[in-house]
Amino acid sequence: MKVTKDTVPEGFSIQMALVDLLPVLFYGIANILLGYILRDSLFITGGAICTISGTIKVIWKMIVAVKRQNVWPMFLQMRIFMPLGFLLIIISIIINRGAFAGFFGNIMNYPLCLGLLIAWVIGMIAMTVCAIKLDNADVKSNWIEQSINAVAQLMLLICVIVIMTTGAMKADEVVEIQEPRQEETTTIVDDSKSEDNAKAEIVVNPVEEYNAWTTDRVNFRDNPSADGKIIAKINAREEVTVTGETDEWLQVRYGNQLGFVSREYVSTEEPQATYGQAQPLVVDRSKTTGRIVCIDAGHQRYGSSATEPNGPGSGTMKARVTGGTTGRTTGVPEYQLTLDIALKLQAELEARGYTVVMTRTTHDVDISNMERATVANNAGADITIRIHANGSENTGISGALTMAPSESNPYCAYIANESQYLSRCVIDQYCAATGMANQGVSITDTMTGINWCQMPVTIIEMGYMTNPSDDVNMQDPAYQNNMVIGIANGIDAFFAL
Ligand SMILES: [Zn+2]
Numbered sequence: 001m002k003v004t005k006d007t008v009p010e011g012f013s014i015q016m017a018l019v020d021l022l023p024v025l026f027y028g029i030a031n032i033l034l035g036y037i038l039r040d041s042l043f044i045t046g047g048a049i050c051t052i053s054g055t056i057k058v059i060w061k062m063i064v065a066v067k068r069q070n071v072w073p074m075f076l077q078m079r080i081f082m083p084l085g086f087l088l089i090i091i092s093i094i095i096n097r098g099a100f101a102g103f104f105g106n107i108m109n110y111p112l113c114l115g116l117l118i119a120w121v122i123g124m125i126a127m128t129v130c131a132i133k134l135d136n137a138d139v140k141s142n143w144i145e146q147s148i149n150a151v152a153q154l155m156l157l158i159c160v161i162v163i164m165t166t167g168a169m170k171a172d173e174v175v176e177i178q179e180p181r182q183e184e185t186t187t188i189v190d191d192s193k194s195e196d197n198a199k200a201e202i203v204v205n206p207v208e209e210y211n212a213w214t215t216d217r218v219n220f221r222d223n224p225s226a227d228g229k230i231i232a233k234i235n236a237r238e239e240v241t242v243t244g245e246t247d248e249w250l251q252v253r254y255g256n257q258l259g260f261v262s263r264e265y266v267s268t269e270e271p272q273a274t275y276g277q278a279q280p281l282v283v284d285r286s287k288t289t290g291r292i293v294c295i296d297a298g299h300q301r302y303g304s305s306a307t308e309p310n311g312p313g314s315g316t317m318k319a320r321v322t323g324g325t326t327g328r329t330t331g332v333p334e335y336q337l338t339l340d341i342a343l344k345l346q347a348e349l350e351a352r353g354y355t356v357v358m359t360r361t362t363h364d365v366d367i368s369n370m371e372r373a374t375v376a377n378n379a380g381a382d383i384t385i386r387i388h389a390n391g392s393e394n395t396g397i398s399g400a401l402t403m404a405p406s407e408s409n410p411y412c413a414y415i416a417n418e419s420q421y422l423s424r425c426v427i428d429q430y431c432a433a434t435g436m437a438n439q440g441v442s443i444t445d446t447m448t449g450i451n452w453c454q455m456p457v458t459i460i461e462m463g464y465m466t467n468p469s470d471d472v473n474m475q476d477p478a479y480q481n482n483m484v485i486g487i488a489n490g491i492d493a494f495f496a497l
Contacts, residue, residue: 005072009064011139017061020146024054026153033160037331040096040323041302046088053081095305096323116159123152204244204251210268212252214238218265220257224249231259240266278433278482280352281489283496289353291383291495294376296449297342298388298459299324299335301363308370311411311451318448320368325391327471334465335363337474338387341462344484345387352488357381373452383422383456383494385487386449389474390461398467399437402427403450403459406443411451418456426458426490433486434479436463436470456494460487 031047060074127148134141202224216236221228224246234240234254240261244251249260303323310316324334339360346356357379359372367375376384390401402423407416423441431438444450450457462483463470473479 005070008068008070009138012061012064012142014062014065016139016142016146017058017065019143019150020061021055021058023146023149023153024051024058026150026157027051027054030153030157030160033157033164037160037164040092042088042092042095046085046090046092048085049081049088050085053078053085056081091305095303095319096325113159113162116155116162119155120152120159123148123155127152202246202249204246204249206244207242210242212240212242212250212266212268213270214240214261214265215267216265218261220252220254220259220261222259224251224260228260231257234261242266276482277478278485278489280485281429281492281496283492285353288492288495290355292355292357292379292381293349293491294357294359294379294381294384295342295345295349296359296372296376296384296386297335297339297361298386299333299338300360300365300367301335302366304366304368308368308448310446310448311409314411314451318369318446320370321366321372325389325465327465327475328395329468329471330475332465332471332475334389334391337389337462337465339363341480341483341487342387344480345385345487348484348488349491352492354491369447369449370452373449373454373457376457377452377454381455383491384453384458385426385491386457386459387487388459388461390464391466392464393466395464395466395468398464398470399439400427400430400434400463401439401442401461402430403442403444403447403461404457405447405450406445409445409451411445412453415453415456419450419453419458422456422490422494423458425493426460426487429490429493430460430462430483430486433482433489434473 027047028051031044031051035044035047056074057078060071063069063071063074127145130141130145130148134145204224214234214236218234218236219230220232220234222231223229232254238254240252240254242250242252243258245263248263250263250266251258251260252266300321300323304320305322306320307317308320310318324338326333327337339362342358343361346358349356357375359375360367372386373384404419404423405412405416407413409416412419420441420443427438427441430436447459450459463474465471465474474483
């Protein structure tokens with residue numbers, strides 16, 4: 001029997017509806033967690049539509065079970081919204097295939113996750129076959145279909161949880177500090193507490209205040225004990241003021257708060273900067289003053305998949321602007337890193353006497369790559385620096401490169417030579433300042449943002465957000481400072497001909 005507008009499926013029970021709720025629940029939670037990992041709005045929206053659509057189907061089954069009444073639109077919506085949700089998910093994967101490739105590349109390192117994911121895919125295929133082959137108003141078919149669905153979605157949920165707990169995706173989990181357990185010998189009974197309060201208090205000996213530095217990321221606790229509540233996490237190389245001590249703990253003031261950190265991770269030796277301080281080049285400033293530099297911070301909060309010509313007069317259409325990649329370890333999206341660096345570069349270049357034009361200064365814009373080039377063209381910029389970061393399926397790949405058009409570029413061959421020279425200057429100075437592996441100048445004629453430019457232009461891929469070390473470095477303020485000095489030095493080198 002097929003479900004139609006006027007028929008009520010036989011044998012549907014509340015229990016069956018509740019079992020049907022399981023896959024919806026599993027998938028809904030997995031989708032929220034995946035959204036947190038991938039930070040892709042289209043992907044989350046697609047997942048949410050699927051979840052809501054599934055929930056409505058469960059409610060429909062409950063109404064059928066209780067009232068023996070067919071609320072036809074509640075059944076019918078599945079045929080529209082479920083495929084729509086899946087379509088959005090597939091579109092988001094196609095648009096952000098770089099980021100997803102990195103995600104799946106990471107999963108390859110975890111055979112358990114890979115196995116679970118394969119089980120999920122097989123489950124989804126099996127369920128689709130059931131949905132097509134079996135009668136969806138039949139009780140037995142329904143049990144088979146929904147049992148497969150529940151198991152499959154549970155596999156997906158476990159897979160996502162394993163990914164998150166193994167620390168493959170988030171930096172926070174990577175840093176786990178060992179602390180010594182508090183020894184009972186250092187404790188005395190606090191008389192001020194009531195008699196029946198058996199809990200011992202630890203004596204903190206005050207000391208003459210002195211400054212010290214954390215040697216690692218460390219927990220800042222309200223009590224000199226590993227059981228003490230964590231007030232905050234203090235990063236490595238942070239300055240604290242020591243005000244008291246126990247055998248294993250130091251009482252320190254951090255910001256305006258008093259708390260405790262393990263002695264093991266505090267040193268009175270002032271730490272050296274992790275990275276050498278890059279220095280500006282010595283150049284003739286009379287040659288740089290009055291030059292206009294356009295800085296384009298790559299991407300924006302939400303990509304725009306509508307298309308535009310790949311170059312002036314081109315029949316090849318490309319997406320207006322994509323969402324970019326994401327830091328696999330830090331979780332920081334590329335559009336945020338690019339703007340952070342772009343704003344710092346703006347300040348550095350202005351301090352060096354350049355006039356700077358920015359294509360964007362916030363994330364919530366919708367400016368296509370062609371429009372970004374047009375901003376530079378209209379401003380009469382002397383050069384354009386397009387700030388990006390790279391991604392790869394291979395998380396082992398690290399380093400930086402710049403991109404420039406070829407001499408046979410159909411749209412902007414006349415800027416090829418100077419763009420290649422600018423790219424060479426920028427990548428060499430950038431890598432000298434940061435110590436990033438130099439992958440040289442890549443020649444490409446496929447970049448819309450280059451093809452529309454009427455002045456020397458370079459795209460710098462500052463490092464691989466899929467590589468843990470590049471990703472973490474690019475979020476370090478001292479390292480960012482070197483990145484900015486390196487790019488500015490490259491611009492100086494280009495102009496100081
Ligand atoms: Zn990019």
